[in-house]
Amino acid sequence: MKLPGTSSTVVVILALIAAAAVAPAIAYAGPLTIVPERVAVGLFYDGIDLDIRLELPAGCDAAAVRLTGRAERLELKKKGKIGGVLWMSVGEVTFEDVPSVYLLATSGPLEELAPPEVLAHWKLGYHTVISAPPGDSTLLAELVKLKENDHLFAIAEGGLRPSGGARDDRGSRVLTGSFQLPARAPAGEYLVELFAFQDRQGVPLASARVTVEQVGIVRTLNDLAVHHGLLYGIAAVISAVAVGLLTGLIFSGKSGGVH
8 A cells, every 4th residue: 555645755754865865964053162172282382262152042132151271289388577678488279179270251340240159159269169268368368369460360350251252043142252271280080060140140151172282292201200200310311411521512502712
């Protein structure tokens, strides 16, 4: 028995399959992409810019993207004046669970994204991830200043900008920005998280990871220092002596004709 319309239906299905086979594949990257996702640290590595692209869903009016490195315990020397004259070490101060790197980019001022309690809940802002030691809140500001000077901490309010103008037919909008990952950022895995905001309430929308790895001679030297300390020390001494001898030969040659 032949069903009515069977032949035409089969023809349509076969035509769709054929069209799909020759049509270019469009890969949906998701609501958050970071480029590059892998960073190679070689001999001449001097940091890198990570490009951010995100899709803000319909109904959301703001976004924040945060990159964080592994948490670590920091023990720092506390300086003070002795006798009101000399600056000396007057003790130690310990900070717990400090991110090795903390980079934050937002689509606008933090205070306009959400109230303080919402920002604190999602750890958006320096004071939400680092606690000041009891009795001395000024030390927190000093730590942040040190991290910012090393470019390991940075907050770019308004660093996420609209791309392509108006929202698409789904009501979503594309934002772009970048993070400057400094050369001093340690090797390892970094977590990148996207937060979307609607009516000053935030929700985590997506996440990605960036891997920083040493390559070539940098990796070899690091492996020597970690696993073969004696060999690393001998190699360092030989290198220092060789550089010293070479420098001496160069300068002695240049000054040989001067009287």
